[in-house]
Amino acid sequence: MSDTDGKKPLGLGGGRPGQVKQSFSHGRTKTVQVETKRKRVVVPKPGTPSGKPAGSGGSGDPSRRPAGISDAEMERRLAALRAAKAREVEEAAQRAADEAEREREREERRREIEQKERDEREHQEALRLKAEEEARKLREAEIRAQKKEEVRKPAPARPAAVDPAAAQAAEARAATKGVAAAGPRKTDREREAQDRDSRGKGKGDDNRRSGKLSLNEALNSEGGRTRSLAAMKRKQDKARQKAMGYGASAEKQVRDVQLPETIVVQELANRMKERAADVVKALMKMGMMVSMNQPIDADTAELVIEEFGHRAVRVSDADVEQVIDTVQDAASDLRPRPPIVTIMGHVDHGKTSLLDAIRKTSVVSGEAGGITQHIGAYQVTTERGSVLTFLDTPGHAAFTSMRARGAQVTDIVVLVVAADDAVMPQTVEAINHAKAAGVPMIVAINKVDKPDANAQKVRTDLLQHEVVVEQMGGEVLDVEVSAKTGKGLDDLLENIALQSEILDLKANPDRAAMGAVIEAKLDVGRGPVATVLVQHGTLKRGDIFVVGEQWGKVRALINDKGDRVDEAGPSVPVEVLGLNGTPEAGDVLNVVETEAQAREIAAYREQAAKDKRAAAGAATTLEQLMARAKADKDVSELPILVKADVQGSAEAIVQAMEKIGNDEVRVRVLHSGVGAITESDIGLAEASGAPVIGFNVRANAPARAAANQKGVEIRYYSIIYDLVNDIRDAASGLLKKEVRENFIGYAEIKEVFKVSNVGKVAGCLVTEGIARRSAGVRLLRDNVVIHEGTLKTLKRFKDEVKEVQSGQECGMAFEAYDDIRPGDVIEIFEREEVERKLA
Structure with a gap:
């Protein structure tokens, strides 16, 4: 490369070349080629005494070993050398650990010293701030005392300001009239100025303006712009409040904090009148990372309350209902109130029609099927001016619980019994409800206008249920009425008013409702x-x-x-x-x-x-769950969803559904509610394979579309009779068919034959009825059934036949059974499946 300038690369020989990039100032770099020395690896060869290769030059080589040293001595020396090296390594590690420990101790001492110095500085700073605060308070007290002293001292009298324009006017008048200008005449303005000065002297403040500000005073005022009157007033009010101690921090108020079993942090802060952030901070210091919307237990909340200086008062969750405890009304506060009259009786005995006649309205025309399915509450004012409150309860058996609620709030029960029908099951239930509620009863014998009416039979039937009317020598009032013609209605109202006067009904209208x-x-x-x-x-x-x-x-x-x-x-x-x-x-x-x-x-x-x-679910043991699952295994269920217009109807339908069924079939109400059928109801019905029952309600448009798409059946009802009957018929379809046996004949075995490829064949005489091949048979021996099965063959002579009449002989062979003997009797029967219905 050019950077090497033709020189030989650096290295130790025997290595591999490499490149190193060097960086210099001003962005200059240089690449240098170097060689790295490879470490020599010595692999011992087996067979050498020292474990090193022969001829490698090691100390195990006999040619280089010092004279007079044996192999064992050489091994001992090598072992000692290795042990010494290992000790050196251990000592070096120990020294490093000791040095690290000493360094850590030095660091801890240094931090302790710094902390002490920091605490000392903070202490000195706190002392300094405290001293400055005391000095400031002392100066403020001196200033307040000085100001109070200045307020007490009278202000020095100021010479009245002379208006130059007024003086010149006075001199001019004096010159014209011959009066000397040395003693100017006091004008009205000068007198007003003197009055203002005299009023301003009593206020003890030279810097404040008094009265109106004239142009001369504004131009010649010393000190320039002065503070406004409002600012001076605020300053005086602040000084007055500070002198009276209003500026000092208020003393902390200790509160009794009601503490339930669990409480939300925000609610705890509200009850202590503290900031929620401060409460969260206190909990974090205690090691609890919670937000202000999380609940905490009572023990933790009690610690927080004590930390803030309040008192914890443990209360139970049930104590929240103490605010609605029954109030004892004083006798002086009670006022007369109208009686609450409940009309009870069997279905279709004319309860609502009777109330219609009393109210002179038509309620029954608005009820589906002419029967009452809700509890109606009405107020009626009689011709004599008395006010009566009527409750009209349904008479159908499904509304037993609704009638029970009606009896619990009533004062008087009017038992309506039809004169042509006498006492019926729901009439007996109404009597029991009235007795359980402990309220007086008035018997209204209705429909006396009918030709077949028999009021005396009604009175006699009531004796069986311990209801003795006045005509029978008892205390129960009875009235013969007709809702159709209006006969006896006045007598009924008069008896109700008389009964209410005896009861002396009163209530306090001036309390919480x-x-x-x-x-x-x-x-x-x-x-x-x-x-x-x-x-x-x-x-x-x-x-x-x-x-x-x-x-x-x-x-x-x-x-x-x-x-x-x-x-x-x-x-x-x-x-x-x-x-x-x-x-x-x-x-x-x-x-x-x-x-x-x-x-x-x-x-x-x-x-x-x-x-x-x-708790009710948890109380069920595993054995009970297994027993219930085993029992439910053989029980068929008809799931349904119920939506009704009012709560009472939904409750009545659910109770009626629970009564439908037996040990084999039952109706299961998956969901019951109030209101229109919604799309969520359709979804639940689809998942459960159940129909949706609507009682006086309808499905909305999305629910109808979903039902058509998913194939869910919606059935609408307005009369509870039809609903109960249809559900009973549907549940009856889940019942297993009943199998009945019809005996069609008897045959006696006379002889037993062995037939090849068939087995034993019984030679029989049909003694009674008829023998059919398709029928079932039982083999009787000494009138004990020893086998039940089917026939394999039925022959008349050599021909296979379907049936054999009484008095004829035939041959019979049983399917998979050969133990037949002469003298045995064969019973022939047929099975028939019969549809079953729920009662």
């Missing part, structure tokens, strides 16, 4: 709507309430006539709008003070319900 949810539904456009019967207090628009696991703020109140009202007192039924979710029918509504309380109570109830369901 409490009521029961009679019905709840999800209304399109209005959201969740609950029909509430107010029991205590007055429910007003804008009230914050909690009902079951839901909460809300009363957005609107609608009475039974559809009009909006501002408030609802005791015994008044209203529809409440403004809930955040659909409550369960039967939940209790309580008004609370703040929205935070309502949220907290609803969240606690929701969590408690989840925990209860989880």
Whole structure:
């Protein structure tokens, strides 16, 4: 290369050439060719005493070994040499480790010294700052004292300012009138100036302007521009507050912090009235990397509360409901309230028609199939001016739970019994509900206008259920009425009013409202709507309430006539709008003070319900799960999805579905809800292979399109009779067909023959009925069944026949069975499959 200038490359000989690039200043570089010396590797050859190759020049070579040294001595020396080298390596490593340890100790001492110096400097700085602060406070105290002293001293009198223009005018007047100018006449302006000066002297501040600023004062004022009056006032107010100690830091307030089992960091900061960032910082110092939205346990929260100087008060999660504890009303606060009358009875006995006649309206015409399927709440004002609240409950068997809720909130029960039908099953249930609720009962014997009406039979049948009416010598009021002609309605209302006077019903309207949810539904456009019967207090628009696991703020109140009202007192039924979710029918509504309380109570109830369901699932043991799976293995299920218009109807349908089935077949409700059928319902139905049942609701457009695309069946119902019957028929289709046996004949074996290629053949005489080849047979010996099977052959003489009549002889051979003897009896029967239906 040119860089080598023809010189021989650097190297130690015997190596491989290489290039090294050297860099110089001003960007100059030079490439130098070098040679690297390869390390010599000596491979010992086997057979040499020392393990080194013969002739390699090592110390094991006998020609170069010192004289008189044997091989053993040479090996010993080599071993000693290797041991010495190993010790040198170990000593070097030990020295390096010792040096590193000493270096680390020196570094630690150096850091300790630097830390001490830093702490000393910080201490000196703190002392200096403290001294400066004390000196500053001392100077401020001296200044305040000096200012107070200046305020107390009277200000020196200033000579009245003389207006040059006024003086010249006075001199001119004096010259014209012959008056000397030495004693100028005081004008009105001079007197006003003197008055202003005298008023300004009492304020003790020479630098402040007094009165109006004249042009002369503005031109001749010393010191130039002065501070405004507002600025001077602010300065004085600040000095006054500082002197009174308002500027000092307020003393920390110690609070009692209510601490539940778990609490969110932000909520903990709010209860301590501290910044959330400070609480997070304190938790980080404790080794917990949490954000302000994460929950912490009570023990950790208690440590944080103590660190901030507050007191922790442990409370249970259930304590959040203490704000809605039952209030004991004073007797002086109670006011009379209308009675709550529940109309009960068997289906189609005329309950709603009777209420129609009382209200002079037509409710029954709006019900599907002429039967009531919701709980209706109405208020009626009688001709005498008394107000009655009526609850109309369904009479169908599926609405037992709804009737139970109606009995729990009622004061008087009107039991409607049709005079032409007498006491029926749901009539007995209504009697039991009324007795369980402990409320008085009035029997309304309806349909007395019919030709076949028999009111006396109704009274007699009621005796079987311990309901003794007045005409039978009892205490229960009874009235013969006709919803069609209006007969006896006045007597019924009079008896209700009389019964309410005896009960002396009172409530306090001036307290927080409490009521029961009679019905709840999800209304399109209005959201969740609950029909509430107010029991205590007055429910007003804008009230914050909690009902079951839901909460809300009363957005609107609608009475039974559809009009909006501002408030609802005791015994008044209203529809409440403004809930955040659909409550369960039967939940209790309580008004609370703040929205935070309502949220907290609803969240606690929701969590408690989840925990209860989880505990019920966790309580199931593995053995129970296996037994249930084994039992369910042979049970056929009919899955369905139920969507209804109101909560009570959905609940009633689910209860009716649970009663359908037996040990072989059952109906399983995958999902039940309130509102229209949605696309998500169709997706669930497709995955489960279940039909969707709509009760008084319809599917929206996306749901209909999805159902057509995925082949999901949607069935609509408005009468619960039809729904229950159709589901029962569908579940009956899953039942296994019943197999029945019909005995068609008997044959007696007379002789047994052995036939080649066939086996044993029985020579028989048909003694009764007929013998068919396709039928089943049993072999009886001493009236004990020893074999059951089918026939392999049936012959009459030598011909194969299909059947043999009674009194004829034939030959029979069994399929895969030969143990037949003379005297045995063959029983011939046929099997028949019969369709089964659920009861």
